[in-house]
Amino acid sequence: MADDLLSVDKLGKRFGGFVALDGIDLTVRAGERLGLIGPNGSGKSTLVNCLSGTLRNDSGTVRFDGNLLNGLAAHRRTRLGLARSFQLPKPFRSLTVVENLRVPLYYSVNARPGAPHLAEAAVGERCRELLRLVGLEAKADRQPQDLTQIEMRKLELARALAAEPKLLIADEAMAGLSNSEVDNILALLMRLGDRGIAVILIEHIMRAVISFSQRLVVLVAGRKIADGDPHAVVRDPEVVRAYLGE
Amino acid sequence: MEVSLDLLLNAVVSGVLLGGFYAAVSVGMAISFGMLDIGNIAHPAFIILGSFTAYILNERCGVDPIVAGIIVLPFFFLLGAGIYQVYHLAFERRGETAFIGLAFFFGILFIAEVGLILVFGVDYRFVDAPYIGPSLHLGFVDLPLRMLVPCLVSLVLIGLLQLFISRTFIGRAIHAVSQDAGALQLMGVRPSRVKLYAFSLSIATAALAGSCLIIIQPVEPSLGRDYIGRVFAVVVMGGMGSLSGMLIAAMALGIVESITATFYGPSWSPAVAFGFLLLTLAFRPAGIMGR
Amino acid sequence: MGTKAFWLATTAAVLIVFAASRLVTNDYVFFAGYVVLQYVVLATAWNILGGYAGYINFGTSGFVGIGAYSTVVLHKLVGPPIPVLILVGGIVSGAIGLGMGYLTLRLRGVYFGIATLAMAIVVQTLVTNWDFVGGSRGVYIIRPAHVPFIGGYIQYLFLVMLVLAAVAVAAARTIERSVFGFGLAAIRDDEQAAEVSGVPTLRLKLIAISVSCGLMGMAGAPLPYYVTYLDPASAFNLGYTANTIAMPLIGGTASWVGPVIGAIGLATIQQVSTVTISSALNLLIVGVLLLICVVVAPNGIVGLVRGKRRRAGRGG
Known part of the structure; x- marks a missing residue:
C-alpha cells in the first residue's frame, strides 16, 4: 500500500546453514502501534537488526518512508527516521545523561539534509524536553553508571527519540522491570503514538503487548505465523501451539 | 630472468619447510587470539625468550635445543x-578486554625485549646441534636438516594439540569457550579456568617454537618483531580458531615468502607477510577457511 | 579553561619558552627540549585516535619513520625548507594512515591494533631495501650551521617543534570540544549505539586516524635534520611506539591535558636519566611504568586526580 511507513517484502537472513529469517512480509502504517512476539530464537532480534541496518539481509527488500533501505548503513537509516533502542541498554558511559541525548541531535537531527539546523540553544531546549518526557530531568548531569535499571531504559528510549524518528523499534524495553515500572514505560510509549510516532514493540510480557498493540505479529523459527488483531492472534491455535508446545 | 624449474622446486620445498616452522610460531597465537580472543601481541617475544633459554642450556650444558625446549616447557606453562x-x-573481570589489554601485552613485549638486551646485548646467538649444517639430497631438491627438523617438530606439536583439543575434556572445553562462554558456564565449567589452561598452553608452545627458531637462524632480542606480522597474518588467514586452517595458511605464507626470497632477495620477506595480512583483512576477514 | 583563556595560555607558554630559550647557551638543553616537545606532539596525536575514539595505534614508529623518510627523499630531490617538509611528511603519513584505517577500522579494534604494529615493521623493511634513501646503511643529512634571525640550527629545530606542539595541542583540544569529538566519544563508549544514533562511525574514525597519523608524520619530518645521520633502525625505533602509548595512558586519555602531562613528565625523566643511566634501562622503565599504569590506574594521573576530587565532593 502507498501509505505504509515501513514495508518489508520477503526478507531473508541466514547464518551459515541456519535460516534465521525466512521470507518475512511486514507493514507498519504511520503512527501505528505494532506488537512483535515470538519464542526465544524465533528471529525477532535478527529482524530488528536487519531493519535497523546492524545486519545486512540476504534477500528481500525493506522500504521505509519511500526509500529503499537495502545496503544502507545504520546511521543513514536513523537519519531517515527509523530509530531503535537496545534490549540491553547501551548508554555512552563517559558522557552525562544529557550529553547522551546530544549525540543523536547532532548527528541525526542536524545531519538531515534539508532540515533546519538546530542552534546550540535549541539543542539544549530539545534535551530538556526529552528528559521531561521520560522523567529524567533530575538526573541530567549524572553519569549513566549512577542510574537505576528503569532509568537506564528510559535513557535508552530518550536517546532513540532524540533522533526524531517516524518509527521507533523498542527491543524488549521492559524486560526485568517490576509491574509498576512496566506500566510507567508503557504509558510513555503510548504517548509517542499520540505524537504520531509509529512503534514496533518487541516484548515477552504478554499483558503489556496486548494492552499496547493495535496489531500483533508472531514470529516462530524465522517465519511469520500470525498477523492481526491482538486478541484474535493470541487465540489462534497455531500461535498457542508454538507457545505452549504440542 | 630465467626461472629454472629446479630453482622454483627448491623454493617451494624450502617454503613448505619454512611454513611448517611458521605453524609452530603461530600455533600459540591461534589458541590465545583465535580461540580465547586474547590479543597477545607479545607472543613472538615469548618465542625469543624460548630461543634464549635453549641457547643457555645448549651453551652451558650442551643440551640439544629441541630437548631444551621440552625441558623448559613446564616453566613457560607456569609463566603463561x-x-x-x-x-x-x-x-x-573489569569487562574491558580488547583495547587496553593490547597495551598490556605491548608492555610485556617491550619489557621482554629490552630485558633481553640488557642481559645478553644485541649480538646474534646461535646453538650447536648435529643436524645444523648437513642436508638431504633428493634428486636436485635440497632438504637442509636445520629446516626439516623444526618443521617435523612443529607438525608433531600441532598434531598433539589437535588431539588434545578434540579428545580430552579440557580440550573440548577450550574449543567450547571459543564458541560460547555462556553455555560453558551453564555446564558448570568456569570459563576463566579453561582460559587459564589454554593461555598457559599457548605460552608453553613458545618454548618449542623458540628452540626451532634458533635452530633455523641466529637470534637477537628484537628479532621477535619480524614475526608479529607473520603470526597475525597466519592466524587470521587460517580462520582464527582453526588449527588445520592455521597450518594451511602457514604453509601458503612459507611458500610465497620462499619464492620471493629466491627470486628477489630475503630482505623482502617481512613485506610478503604484510601484503598477505592486508589482503586478508580487506577481502576475507573470516579467513581462507571461513564461510 | 575557556577557549580564549586556552589560546592566551598557549601563546604565552610558547612565547615564554621561546624567550627563556634565548637565555640558554648550552645546546644540550635544546637537544633535550626538542625530544620532549616531539613527544608532546606524538602523545597528543596518538590520543586523538587512541584516547578519544578508543582505537589503539601501535604504529607510531612507522608514522614517525614515514615522516622522516619523506624528508630524506625531498631533501635529496629538492631540499625545501623545514615547514614544507613538515607539511609533506604530514600529508604522506596521514594518507597512509587513512589507507590502513580504511582496510582495518571496519573490523574490531584488535585487528586494527595488530595491523598497525605489523605495518610499522613492513614500512621499515621497505625503507631498508630502498637504496635511494640509503637502505640499511642509513643516510647523512648536511644541515646549515645557522639560520638567520634565530641562531644555531638546533635552536631553529627546537622552535619549529615548539610551534608544532602548540598546533597539535590546540587541534586536540578543538576536536575534544567539537561535535566531531562528541561523535568520537560515542564511538569509544559503544560503537553500535553510536551508529544507530546517526553517527557515521567509519567516516569519523577515518578522519581521526588521518589527523592523528598526519601529526605523527609531521613530528617525524624534522628528525633527519635533528640527528643528521638517519638509519631505518633509529627512524622506526619501537621506543617511539612504547613512549607514545605510555605517555597518554600515564597522563590520562580523556582530555588533551593527559598526554601533555604524560609526555612532558616521562620525556623529561628520560632525558635526564639517559645522561645518568643507560638508555636500555631507561626504556625498561617506560615499559614497566606502562604496565603498572594500564593495570592499576587505567584513567591515568588526570583520572586519579579527578576521581579523588569527585570522591571528596561526594563526601563533603
Whole structure:
C-alpha cells in the first residue's frame, strides 16, 4: 500500500546453514502501534537488526518512508527516521545523561539534509524536553553508571527519540522491570503514538503487548505465523501451539 | 630472468619447510587470539625468550635445543598462567578486554625485549646441534636438516594439540569457550579456568617454537618483531580458531615468502607477510577457511 | 579553561619558552627540549585516535619513520625548507594512515591494533631495501650551521617543534570540544549505539586516524635534520611506539591535558636519566611504568586526580 511507513517484502537472513529469517512480509502504517512476539530464537532480534541496518539481509527488500533501505548503513537509516533502542541498554558511559541525548541531535537531527539546523540553544531546549518526557530531568548531569535499571531504559528510549524518528523499534524495553515500572514505560510509549510516532514493540510480557498493540505479529523459527488483531492472534491455535508446545 | 624449474622446486620445498616452522610460531597465537580472543601481541617475544633459554642450556650444558625446549616447557606453562592471572584480574573481570589489554601485552613485549638486551646485548646467538649444517639430497631438491627438523617438530606439536583439543575434556572445553562462554558456564565449567589452561598452553608452545627458531637462524632480542606480522597474518588467514586452517595458511605464507626470497632477495620477506595480512583483512576477514 | 583563556595560555607558554630559550647557551638543553616537545606532539596525536575514539595505534614508529623518510627523499630531490617538509611528511603519513584505517577500522579494534604494529615493521623493511634513501646503511643529512634571525640550527629545530606542539595541542583540544569529538566519544563508549544514533562511525574514525597519523608524520619530518645521520633502525625505533602509548595512558586519555602531562613528565625523566643511566634501562622503565599504569590506574594521573576530587565532593 502507498501509505505504509515501513514495508518489508520477503526478507531473508541466514547464518551459515541456519535460516534465521525466512521470507518475512511486514507493514507498519504511520503512527501505528505494532506488537512483535515470538519464542526465544524465533528471529525477532535478527529482524530488528536487519531493519535497523546492524545486519545486512540476504534477500528481500525493506522500504521505509519511500526509500529503499537495502545496503544502507545504520546511521543513514536513523537519519531517515527509523530509530531503535537496545534490549540491553547501551548508554555512552563517559558522557552525562544529557550529553547522551546530544549525540543523536547532532548527528541525526542536524545531519538531515534539508532540515533546519538546530542552534546550540535549541539543542539544549530539545534535551530538556526529552528528559521531561521520560522523567529524567533530575538526573541530567549524572553519569549513566549512577542510574537505576528503569532509568537506564528510559535513557535508552530518550536517546532513540532524540533522533526524531517516524518509527521507533523498542527491543524488549521492559524486560526485568517490576509491574509498576512496566506500566510507567508503557504509558510513555503510548504517548509517542499520540505524537504520531509509529512503534514496533518487541516484548515477552504478554499483558503489556496486548494492552499496547493495535496489531500483533508472531514470529516462530524465522517465519511469520500470525498477523492481526491482538486478541484474535493470541487465540489462534497455531500461535498457542508454538507457545505452549504440542 | 630465467626461472629454472629446479630453482622454483627448491623454493617451494624450502617454503613448505619454512611454513611448517611458521605453524609452530603461530600455533600459540591461534589458541590465545583465535580461540580465547586474547590479543597477545607479545607472543613472538615469548618465542625469543624460548630461543634464549635453549641457547643457555645448549651453551652451558650442551643440551640439544629441541630437548631444551621440552625441558623448559613446564616453566613457560607456569609463566603463561601467571600472566593470564594478571590479565584476568586487571582486564577481563573489569569487562574491558580488547583495547587496553593490547597495551598490556605491548608492555610485556617491550619489557621482554629490552630485558633481553640488557642481559645478553644485541649480538646474534646461535646453538650447536648435529643436524645444523648437513642436508638431504633428493634428486636436485635440497632438504637442509636445520629446516626439516623444526618443521617435523612443529607438525608433531600441532598434531598433539589437535588431539588434545578434540579428545580430552579440557580440550573440548577450550574449543567450547571459543564458541560460547555462556553455555560453558551453564555446564558448570568456569570459563576463566579453561582460559587459564589454554593461555598457559599457548605460552608453553613458545618454548618449542623458540628452540626451532634458533635452530633455523641466529637470534637477537628484537628479532621477535619480524614475526608479529607473520603470526597475525597466519592466524587470521587460517580462520582464527582453526588449527588445520592455521597450518594451511602457514604453509601458503612459507611458500610465497620462499619464492620471493629466491627470486628477489630475503630482505623482502617481512613485506610478503604484510601484503598477505592486508589482503586478508580487506577481502576475507573470516579467513581462507571461513564461510 | 575557556577557549580564549586556552589560546592566551598557549601563546604565552610558547612565547615564554621561546624567550627563556634565548637565555640558554648550552645546546644540550635544546637537544633535550626538542625530544620532549616531539613527544608532546606524538602523545597528543596518538590520543586523538587512541584516547578519544578508543582505537589503539601501535604504529607510531612507522608514522614517525614515514615522516622522516619523506624528508630524506625531498631533501635529496629538492631540499625545501623545514615547514614544507613538515607539511609533506604530514600529508604522506596521514594518507597512509587513512589507507590502513580504511582496510582495518571496519573490523574490531584488535585487528586494527595488530595491523598497525605489523605495518610499522613492513614500512621499515621497505625503507631498508630502498637504496635511494640509503637502505640499511642509513643516510647523512648536511644541515646549515645557522639560520638567520634565530641562531644555531638546533635552536631553529627546537622552535619549529615548539610551534608544532602548540598546533597539535590546540587541534586536540578543538576536536575534544567539537561535535566531531562528541561523535568520537560515542564511538569509544559503544560503537553500535553510536551508529544507530546517526553517527557515521567509519567516516569519523577515518578522519581521526588521518589527523592523528598526519601529526605523527609531521613530528617525524624534522628528525633527519635533528640527528643528521638517519638509519631505518633509529627512524622506526619501537621506543617511539612504547613512549607514545605510555605517555597518554600515564597522563590520562580523556582530555588533551593527559598526554601533555604524560609526555612532558616521562620525556623529561628520560632525558635526564639517559645522561645518568643507560638508555636500555631507561626504556625498561617506560615499559614497566606502562604496565603498572594500564593495570592499576587505567584513567591515568588526570583520572586519579579527578576521581579523588569527585570522591571528596561526594563526601563533603
